[in-house]
Amino acid sequence: GGTDQAGGDEGAGTPETIKVGAIYPVTGALAATGTDLTNGVKLAVEIVNGEFPDLNLPLAAEAGLPNLGGAKVEIVWGDHQGSAEKGMSEAERLITQEKVVALLGCYNSAVTATASQVAERNGVPFLNPESTSPTLTQRGFKWFFRTTPHDDTFAKNFFQFLEDLKATKGIEVESLAIVYENTLWGSDVGKFEKKYAEEFGYKVVEDLAYPAKGTDVTSEVQRLKAANPQVVMQASYVSDAILYMRTYKEFGFLPEAILAMDAGFVAAEYLKTLGEDGYYILSREVWALDLAESKPIIAEVNDMFRERFGYNMDGNSARAFTGTLVLLDAINRAGSTDPEAIRQALLETDIPADQLIMPWEGVKFDPETQQNTKGKGIIVQVQDGKYLTVWPWELASADLIWPMPGWDER
Amino acid sequence: MTLLKVENLTKRFGGLVANDDVSMYVERGEIVGLIGPNGAGKSTFFSTVSGYYRPDGGKVYFDGEDITGLPTEKVCLRGMTRTFQIVKPFSDMTVLENVMVGAFARSARVSEVRDRALEVLEFVGLADRRDFPAAGLTIANKKRLELARALATEPKLLMLDEVMAGLTPRETQEAVELIHRIHERGITLFIVEHVMEVIMPISDRVYVLDGGRKIAEGPPQEIAENEEVIKAYLGERYHAARG
Amino acid sequence: MLHEVEVLRRFAPPRLGRFVVPALLLLLILFPFVVNAAFYVHLMILVFLFAYLGQAWNILGGYTGQVSLGHAVFLGLGAYTSTLLFEWYGVSPWIGMIAGGLVAMAFGLIIGLPTFRLQGHYFAIATIAVGESVLALFNSWDLVGGASGIYRTIVPESWWAMQFHSSKDPYYFIALGLVVTIFTVTRLIERSRLGYYFRAIKEDPDAAKSLGIDTTRYKLYSMMISAFFTGLAGTLYVQYLLFIDPEMVFLLMLSIQICLVPVLGGVGTLWGPAVGAAILIPISEFTRGYLGGSAAGLDLVVYGALIMLVAAYKPAGIMGLLRKAS
Amino acid sequence: MLLEVKDIVAGYSGVPAIHGVSFSIEEGEIVSMVGANGAGKSTILKTVSGLLRPERGTITFAGQRADGLPPHRLVAMGIAHVPEGRRLFARMTVQQNLIMGAYTQRSEAERAETLAEIYEIFPILKERRTQLAGTMSGGEQQMLAIARGMMSRPRLLMLDEPSLGLMPKLVTQIFELIRRIAARGTTILLVEQNVREALELCDRGYVLQTGKVVAEGTGDELLGSELVKKAYLGL
Amino acid sequence: MAAVNTVEILVQTAVSGLLWGFIFALISVGLTVIFGVMDIVNFAHGDFLMVSMYGAFVLYSFWGLDPLLSLPLVVAFMFGVGVLTYRLLISRVLDAPMLAQIFATFGLLVFLRGAAHLIFHADYQSIKNPILSGSFELFGVTMSVPQVVAAVGAMVITGLVYWFIMKTETGWALQAVAEDKEAASLMGIDSEWMYSLAWGLGSACVAIAGVLLSNFYYIFPEVGVMFGLIAYVAVALGGFGSVTGALVAGVIIGVAEVLGGFLIGPEYKYVIVFLIYLAVVVLRPKGLMGKA
Numbered sequence A: 001g002g003t004d005q006a007g008g009d010e011g012a013g014t015p016e017t018i019k020v021g022a023i024y025p026v027t028g029a030l031a032a033t034g035t036d037l038t039n040g041v042k043l044a045v046e047i048v049n050g051e052f053p054d055l056n057l058p059l060a061a062e063a064g065l066p067n068l069g070g071a072k073v074e075i076v077w078g079d080h081q082g083s084a085e086k087g088m089s090e091a092e093r094l095i096t097q098e099k100v101v102a103l104l105g106c107y108n109s110a111v112t113a114t115a116s117q118v119a120e121r122n123g124v125p126f127l128n129p130e131s132t133s134p135t136l137t138q139r140g141f142k143w144f145f146r147t148t149p150h151d152d153t154f155a156k157n158f159f160q161f162l163e164d165l166k167a168t169k170g171i172e173v174e175s176l177a178i179v180y181e182n183t184l185w186g187s188d189v190g191k192f193e194k195k196y197a198e199e200f201g202y203k204v205v206e207d208l209a210y211p212a213k214g215t216d217v218t219s220e221v222q223r224l225k226a227a228n229p230q231v232v233m234q235a236s237y238v239s240d241a242i243l244y245m246r247t248y249k250e251f252g253f254l255p256e257a258i259l260a261m262d263a264g265f266v267a268a269e270y271l272k273t274l275g276e277d278g279y280y281i282l283s284r285e286v287w288a289l290d291l292a293e294s295k296p297i298i299a300e301v302n303d304m305f306r307e308r309f310g311y312n313m314d315g316n317s318a319r320a321f322t323g324t325l326v327l328l329d330a331i332n333r334a335g336s337t338d339p340e341a342i343r344q345a346l347l348e349t350d351i352p353a354d355q356l357i358m359p360w361e362g363v364k365f366d367p368e369t370q371q372n373t374k375g376k377g378i379i380v381q382v383q384d385g386k387y388l389t390v391w392p393w394e395l396a397s398a399d400l401i402w403p404m405p406g407w408d409e410r
Numbered sequence B: 001m002t003l004l005k006v007e008n009l010t011k012r013f014g015g016l017v018a019n020d021d022v023s024m025y026v027e028r029g030e031i032v033g034l035i036g037p038n039g040a041g042k043s044t045f046f047s048t049v050s051g052y053y054r055p056d057g058g059k060v061y062f063d064g065e066d067i068t069g070l071p072t073e074k075v076c077l078r079g080m081t082r083t084f085q086i087v088k089p090f091s092d093m094t095v096l097e098n099v100m101v102g103a104f105a106r107s108a109r110v111s112e113v114r115d116r117a118l119e120v121l122e123f124v125g126l127a128d129r130r131d132f133p134a135a136g137l138t139i140a141n142k143k144r145l146e147l148a149r150a151l152a153t154e155p156k157l158l159m160l161d162e163v164m165a166g167l168t169p170r171e172t173q174e175a176v177e178l179i180h181r182i183h184e185r186g187i188t189l190f191i192v193e194h195v196m197e198v199i200m201p202i203s204d205r206v207y208v209l210d211g212g213r214k215i216a217e218g219p220p221q222e223i224a225e226n227e228e229v230i231k232a233y234l235g236e237r238y239h240a241a242r243g
Numbered sequence C: 001m002l003h004e005v006e007v008l009r010r011f012a013p014p015r016l017g018r019f020v021v022p023a024l025l026l027l028l029i030l031f032p033f034v035v036n037a038a039f040y041v042h043l044m045i046l047v048f049l050f051a052y053l054g055q056a057w058n059i060l061g062g063y064t065g066q067v068s069l070g071h072a073v074f075l076g077l078g079a080y081t082s083t084l085l086f087e088w089y090g091v092s093p094w095i096g097m098i099a100g101g102l103v104a105m106a107f108g109l110i111i112g113l114p115t116f117r118l119q120g121h122y123f124a125i126a127t128i129a130v131g132e133s134v135l136a137l138f139n140s141w142d143l144v145g146g147a148s149g150i151y152r153t154i155v156p157e158s159w160w161a162m163q164f165h166s167s168k169d170p171y172y173f174i175a176l177g178l179v180v181t182i183f184t185v186t187r188l189i190e191r192s193r194l195g196y197y198f199r200a201i202k203e204d205p206d207a208a209k210s211l212g213i214d215t216t217r218y219k220l221y222s223m224m225i226s227a228f229f230t231g232l233a234g235t236l237y238v239q240y241l242l243f244i245d246p247e248m249v250f251l252l253m254l255s256i257q258i259c260l261v262p263v264l265g266g267v268g269t270l271w272g273p274a275v276g277a278a279i280l281i282p283i284s285e286f287t288r289g290y291l292g293g294s295a296a297g298l299d300l301v302v303y304g305a306l307i308m309l310v311a312a313y314k315p316a317g318i319m320g321l322l323r324k325a326s
Numbered sequence D: 001m002l003l004e005v006k007d008i009v010a011g012y013s014g015v016p017a018i019h020g021v022s023f024s025i026e027e028g029e030i031v032s033m034v035g036a037n038g039a040g041k042s043t044i045l046k047t048v049s050g051l052l053r054p055e056r057g058t059i060t061f062a063g064q065r066a067d068g069l070p071p072h073r074l075v076a077m078g079i080a081h082v083p084e085g086r087r088l089f090a091r092m093t094v095q096q097n098l099i100m101g102a103y104t105q106r107s108e109a110e111r112a113e114t115l116a117e118i119y120e121i122f123p124i125l126k127e128r129r130t131q132l133a134g135t136m137s138g139g140e141q142q143m144l145a146i147a148r149g150m151m152s153r154p155r156l157l158m159l160d161e162p163s164l165g166l167m168p169k170l171v172t173q174i175f176e177l178i179r180r181i182a183a184r185g186t187t188i189l190l191v192e193q194n195v196r197e198a199l200e201l202c203d204r205g206y207v208l209q210t211g212k213v214v215a216e217g218t219g220d221e222l223l224g225s226e227l228v229k230k231a232y233l234g235l
Numbered sequence E: 001m002a003a004v005n006t007v008e009i010l011v012q013t014a015v016s017g018l019l020w021g022f023i024f025a026l027i028s029v030g031l032t033v034i035f036g037v038m039d040i041v042n043f044a045h046g047d048f049l050m051v052s053m054y055g056a057f058v059l060y061s062f063w064g065l066d067p068l069l070s071l072p073l074v075v076a077f078m079f080g081v082g083v084l085t086y087r088l089l090i091s092r093v094l095d096a097p098m099l100a101q102i103f104a105t106f107g108l109l110v111f112l113r114g115a116a117h118l119i120f121h122a123d124y125q126s127i128k129n130p131i132l133s134g135s136f137e138l139f140g141v142t143m144s145v146p147q148v149v150a151a152v153g154a155m156v157i158t159g160l161v162y163w164f165i166m167k168t169e170t171g172w173a174l175q176a177v178a179e180d181k182e183a184a185s186l187m188g189i190d191s192e193w194m195y196s197l198a199w200g201l202g203s204a205c206v207a208i209a210g211v212l213l214s215n216f217y218y219i220f221p222e223v224g225v226m227f228g229l230i231a232y233v234a235v236a237l238g239g240f241g242s243v244t245g246a247l248v249a250g251v252i253i254g255v256a257e258v259l260g261g262f263l264i265g266p267e268y269k270y271v272i273v274f275l276i277y278l279a280v281v282v283l284r285p286k287g288l289m290g291k292a
């Protein structure tokens, strides 16, 4: 980590720096994910501060923010350790002590909820790149913007995918198990999945809320075995995701597919820890490396990322990266650090798809909710140690493997 | 008039019968001694009578009412207070505060309670230590504190369990005087003590327990001559020294 | 005899000057007018909140000696009560605050009755068990928002709704008011029969009984007072954060933080919780702010080392230190 | 000289309770120490046995410097201290308590021999050897405490108020016991409130007042002195 | 897919619960040893588990040592950590009130966790293909090899610890110190050394648990949180200081958690454990086998 004076300090006499606050779980149970997120932010800032004329991204070509006299961006970090109250404190500190002009964060929806209250009260723009609780943008906040699609959309994507399966591949899925960790994020996901299961006419044979960060998931897996669903829809953070996959294998539980709600299943630790045991799961994603085949910019950015941090980007780093760029682009267009100007600039944001490393149709905020209307999810599958896009079919870089191969056939 | 009346009290600890069918009474205004070998069940008797233990059989009447099985705090409020052989001071509280806790049994007015406590401290001779934590007192003074605390609850019947152990003969004399002064205040006393120099001169009557059973009762002189008591408790030497 | 007096004199407790308290209070009232930085006002609100919670805990844990590691439950119940009253029936949080206190108090009574027989760690774990069970229950209880929690409806700022958006000062003064209340209440308790009885029970329950104290009943009083006041703060907590979910209010870590405050300052002393909060909260905020980003974990290392140092070298808390010095 | 204590100052939390106490004990003597409550008698024993560290002064035991050493080292040197209030291991059996007393004695054979000897002196303990120490009566506990102190085969046995809380018959027995132990060659330092009995029993005695030695002499000399008569016997 | 047999699943669930129970027991034994001797609960116990797991991991990643081989090294190391903890920290709060003791070890917990973050970062680590791995089937019940080994280990260790404390002279000395430190020192027992021994022993026990666990569990700085809490509850449920109590309680908790979670609902699995604890202590305030 580091209180990064990000970017090169080549030019002596740089006009000034623009301070932006970023609040993430740097320590605590979610620290692994926190690292991915902060790395995404760091890379985005390095690109903005440096000169990368060949990179078709907002603010890449010139050093710093041109409309602010080439001002460099400095990220001031906050660590919320997964606690809503600490998130609030950090927001408070960054805004009033560090005088940041805008905030980024906070990954955990509950923390985003309270940290953004602080921003709302202080009239400071808050851009949320990666929290997916749908309620966040339904609060009527004036200063809160979100780039990522939310869980409602994602849950719906799952069922669109299942419908597509039936229509184009003749794979019929009837029974589902819905598995989710029993805190804010997981239970929201579970709620929407149940809602759409009913809407789309799927049978939920097991509705499994489980306590996060437990010691073992034996009873959970036994229940799943007993329910014997065709497909498991799962929302877990990374430690649980690993634990589940190990336990599935131990007890030979093998549904036709596991449809994961990203998070733990796409964290870098997941495959690193599980190896082949983690293969073949499907996960909704906002991003995948193989999208580079249709979007070369992704490869370019990922190369930079790998060079800088030693591993590939993932959905979290990509979203944090994108959110940072969107925010900085707006600050640049605002041409000042006046919060209202930045807010207006954010409202006027219209970034085309080709300037994004995301599979979205662009970034444009709904004037009411200030939710990005052009976000979209994909579904990836782990094949050969890589997350490959398998749906929507037109973006797919690999064929879907269905059903999952047995545990000892890997 | 009978203040305390205990009928056929029995107390067991598992297989051990610590008090076996014991009956005793104490008249208002008396000083009654309770002696007996170590482990005879004297402290247990006090604990059971004062409601600290529940009896396994028998009845306890105090001031004309049946108090069998009544919890110790209620018994105390009715006017019977006991001290503990193994002292139990409130270590982190000052000597005065310790005694105030006792005095609060009769009043909630702090100033009144304070005055009362000071008076009691003066009375037992601990006044010069009133502002010090009880933890630092010597054992003998801790016993004195136990006594003061119990006195502060304004008991009708005060039951003292070996408050005079570990005193030099001179100090013992002072203690005996103190007991007399307590008695002069109209408080009835029931005393367990191994020091015969204390028990014999001050008691009106003495009970003797052995192995949980009452083996003798009567005026001190009689008890001192009782063959069974000499054999079980006093020993020949004590007897010889007196004789 | 005189000799013993001399020995004992060295253990005599100190007395705080009488003028210190009014002067301190005046300073605190002036604070938001002098210091305009919202972060410091926020920091002070947290200090107040934890001094308050620490003191409420102190009544049960410090004075009466019943170490609870589940006090967050009362905070949470208070917070949920006033939130639900407001969201469902539009009841002002001021009334919700009292209601929340009463609900917490009733719950304290319910858990106190069976668990007060337990001693030391057995009691502490029982409170953890209750806390974790309530957390799990609220996580699955859809009626109260389940794990998703409840966003407080944001209404225009008013004292009636206890919501303030333009400035933190009103929260500051509410928190200060709460702190003054609890310190006054504690002072009154300390000087009354209740206080003497609480301490007696803590020191030796058997001796207390023999002096006419109904220990179970007084422990329950202590629990009810402690729970009631902890519950009150729940309303401030949720009004300030404007969001509530079970993980925020029922967490074991929060319970531990609550009793860490008086432990650091000096348990069972009037000023302990204030001193503890004034030291602990800024340290925890600043170590996270200045060390948290640069080397993940370093802030925790420093924080942990600090707690160990205090525990190991000043087990009576900072107040113990002051006492020695005077 | 078996024990030589010179000018020691010791106390609690930096506050002295004894101020420059000196005394000595010859091999084979019984020495009594008497004094009012809080005079510092127990404090002296605690200092000799290492439970308290003297702030000043020296303690020499059998020619070796003994002050400042931890208690377990002093036990190994031959000092046994039977503390005030017995301090038995209540949840262990009588025999386990005795074996703990011989903890420093590493030879199994010698230990068995000592145990046999102790059982001979205290037949009741042999009878009760599997009983938990905490469930024994006060007198039995006191005997066990003394027996436990003897298990390390000490050269010096220090007894702190061994008669406290015992019934008259047992008080007599305990004093007889002390005499017997002394007759077997163990040096004894006795602290007692039963001033008369203690002084009758001992070879020499010391009188302690507010942390200082105010008189010393043979038992009979002290018994006859005005000081003892007035201040302690209340005559 | 084969037809699902409910009875079979139930048996499987019970057996798995039992295996987990033994692991909880193994973790708890160390905690109860320390408590039994010094009346102090080590709140950082779960983090000692975490440190031992990292110990196994470090030996594995630098020298390729299998956990089975690194076991003695880690145990020896943790023995030292325990002794050091006693010498530097615990010896200073021995006579302090329970709260100061709780917070001394709580500080240690925060410290160790922070240090793990600092040194190892938040990453999840695991030991690839240890000798003890895979699972086997017995009468149609699947059992993982490392878990079975851990369960057997738990029984053996509990037995050894019990024997040591109840039957050896050093064990008696430990008990003596536990009852009355001063009196013990007057017997010639070096109480400092005994306390150090208790901490060393307790930490060595948890080291065994940690290393065995690292065979099949991933490692990260917070891994000890839930295990630590469960151990705390198990030790109280069994009765503080009772070695056999910890074993029995660990097993009860394992079975209750897994079987209860299966039958009633996983979101309540820890609630079930806590309710069992509450029910037991309300009836028996000193736990199942605690001394009154």
Ligand SMILES: Nc1ncnc2c1ncn2[C@@H]1O[C@H](COP(=O)(O)OP(=O)(O)OP(=O)(O)O)[C@@H](O)[C@H]1O
Pocket (backbone or CB within 6 Å): B013, B016, B018, B036, B037, B038, B039, B040, B041, B042, B043, B044, B045, B085, D134, D135, D136, D137, D138, D139, D165
């Ligand atoms: N709580 C208890 N549990 C089990 N046994 C007990 C308990 N209290 C006392 N006893 C036993 O009951 C018997 C009587 O004990 P008690 O303390 O009443 O004797 P005592 O006459 O007061 O003796 P002493 O003169 O030594 O104080 C003893 O054998 C003692 O060990």
Ligand SMILES: Nc1ncnc2c1ncn2[C@@H]1O[C@H](COP(=O)(O)OP(=O)(O)OP(=O)(O)O)[C@@H](O)[C@H]1O
Pocket (backbone or CB within 6 Å): B135, B136, B137, B138, B139, B140, B166, C003, C004, C007, D012, D017, D035, D036, D037, D038, D039, D040, D041, D042, D043, D044, D193
């Ligand atoms: N643990 C302690 N903490 C503080 N002061 C103590 C402590 N123990 C004893 N003192 C003080 O030290 C002084 C001497 O006490 P000591 O116990 O040596 O007296 P003693 O002569 O043995 O009296 P007793 O006949 O009552 O046993 C007393 O003033 C006492 O208050």
Ligand SMILES: [Mg+2]
Pocket (backbone or CB within 6 Å): B042, B043, B044, B085, B161
């Ligand atoms: Mg008795």
Ligand SMILES: [Mg+2]
Pocket (backbone or CB within 6 Å): D041, D042, D043, D084
């Ligand atoms: Mg003494």
